[in-house]
Amino acid sequence: MRRMNTSIYKEALEKEKALLETELSGLGKRDPGNPSDWIPVKPEGDEFGADRNDNADIIEDMGDNSAALNELEGRLQLVEKALDKIEDGTYGVCEACGEEIEADRLKANPAATTCKVHMQ
Numbered sequence: 442m443r444r445m446n447t448s449i450y451k452e453a454l455e456k457e458k459a460l461l462e463t464e465l466s467g468l469g470k471r472d473p474g475n476p477s478d479w480i481p482v483k484p485e486g487d488e489f490g491a492d493r494n495d496n497a498d499i500i501e502d503m504g505d506n507s508a509a510l511n512e513l514e515g516r517l518q519l520v521e522k523a524l525d526k527i528e529d530g531t532y533g534v535c536e537a538c539g540e541e542i543e544a545d546r547l548k549a550n551p552a553a554t555t556c557k558v559h560m561q
C-alpha cells in the first residue's frame with residue numbers, strides 16, 4: 442500500500458488536541474486515578490452556601506459542564522486515537538473495509554476512522 446503523507450493531518454490533529462485540552466481544562470480537571478478521564482469542577486468563584494436556589498444554580502452549571510465535558514472528551518479520544526495511528530502507520534485506513542479513507546474526508550475531519558461509504 443502507498444504510504445500517504447500524514448504530516449498535514451498530524452499538524453491539524455495536534456492543533457485540535459491542544460484546543461480541546463484548553464477547553465476541557467476550563468470545564469474540569471483530569472481524573473487523578475484515570476488521566477484519560479475528565480471530571481467536572483465547580484465553576485470558578487461558585488461556592489455552595491446557605492441559599493438553596495444559589496446551590497441549585499451551581500449544580501445546574503455543573504450539569505451543563507458535565508455534558509460539554511463528555512462531548513469534548515469523546516472528541517479528544519478520537520483525535521488521540523488518530524495520532525496513535527499516525528505513529529503506527531495505520532492512519533487513514535477505514536475501520537470497516539480496510540480501504541484508504543478519501544483525502545477530502547480526512548481534510549474535513551482528520552480524526553475520521555471510516556471512509557465515506559462507511560461513515561455514519
Ligand SMILES: [Zn+2]
Nearest residue numbers: 535538556559
Ligand atoms: Zn470503508
